[in-house]
Amino acid sequence: MSAxxxxxxxxxxxxxxxxxxxxxxxGASRAVAALxxxxxxxxxxxxxxxxxxxxxxxxxxxxxxxQEWRTGSFPAGPPRDARARRRLALRAVVLVAxxxxxxxxxxxxxxxx
Numbered sequence: 502m503s504a505x506x507x508x509x510x511x512x513x514x515x516x517x518x519x520x521x522x523x524x525x526x527x528g529a530s531r532a533v534a535a536l537x538x539x540x541x542x543x544x545x546x547x548x549x550x551x552x553x554x555x556x557x558x559x560x561x562x563x564x565x566x567x568q569e570w571r572t573g574s575f576p577a578g579p580p581r582d583a584r585a586r587r588r589l590a591l592r593a594v595v596l597v598a599x600x601x602x603x604x605x606x607x608x609x610x611x612x613x614x
Contacts (some may be wrong), residue, residue, distance in 0.1 A: 523608055525601035527551070546607065550600035 527603040528576035535544040536552065544552050565576045580586050 523604050524603060525597050527604050528607075546600055548600065550596070 532544040532547040532551035
């Protein structure tokens with residue numbers, strides 16, 4: 502099955518259908534298809550969160566595997582103290598907001614995909 506056929510089968514964005522604005526993940530399917538086709542620049546343009554989030558995940562996984570190899574324990578789960586959890590949540594909110602800003606700007610500049 503080709504990437505174009507797969508993208509045609511995916512449902513449309515419910516937020517866009519309701520209010521006419523793209524959601525923070527709009528373009529993610531097209532970004533993944535572009536990555537699989539070997540076009541990282543196009544993937545970055547569609548939705549930078551997919552490419553950057555995937556790279557961050559690979560760094561996290563590699564670091565965890567390295568730590569497991571060295572110490573025998575995979576990194577712990579989320580932080581236990583409230584201050585560290587708030588900082589982690591704030592970072593996540595800022596990253597999602599930055600990605601959504603990009604998606605909104607990209608659409609307003611280039612038009613709806």
